[in-house]
Amino acid sequence: MRRRVTGQSPNMKSAEGQAYVAEFQPRFAAFEQACLKESKGDEAKFDFLVQVGKTGRVEDAHTETQPGYFTQCLMKALYASYVKKETPFPTPPKAEYKRILEIDRIL
Numbered sequence: 001m002r003r004r005v006t007g008q009s010p011n012m013k014s015a016e017g018q019a020y021v022a023e024f025q026p027r028f029a030a031f032e033q034a035c036l037k038e039s040k041g042d043e044a045k046f047d048f049l050v051q052v053g054k055t056g057r058v059e060d061a062h063t064e065t066q067p068g069y070f071t072q073c074l075m076k077a078l079y080a081s082y083v084k085k086e087t088p089f090p091t092p093p094k095a096e097y098k099r100i101l102e103i104d105r106i107l
Contacts, residue, residue: 016093023090024052024099031088032103035073046071048103050078054095056087
């Protein structure tokens with residue numbers, strides 16, 4: 001099972017937003033891959049918000065729907081990164097950069 005990640009938010013409409021995504025996607029995929037290995041694949045498509053601070057640190061990560069195992073794993077991994085004061089993502093084009101991801105299973 002793989003996951004497709006897309007995102008269309010106001011931040012994505014600019015050239016700098018599109019360039020940021022090219023750097024963001026592979027780094028986010030590292031979090032996904034760890035969770036996919038343990039996931040039972042029981043989730044349908046869902047939106048996932050990631051807010052990246054001015055240094056590349058995760059400031060917020062959540063979903064508006066009831067999280068399944070995969071989503072909980074993502075949130076836990078991103079929170080652990082926050083607690084460790086890691087900066088897993090590139091510096092965003094502007095502070096408190098919000099990225100809405102549509103995550104869908106591809107069988």
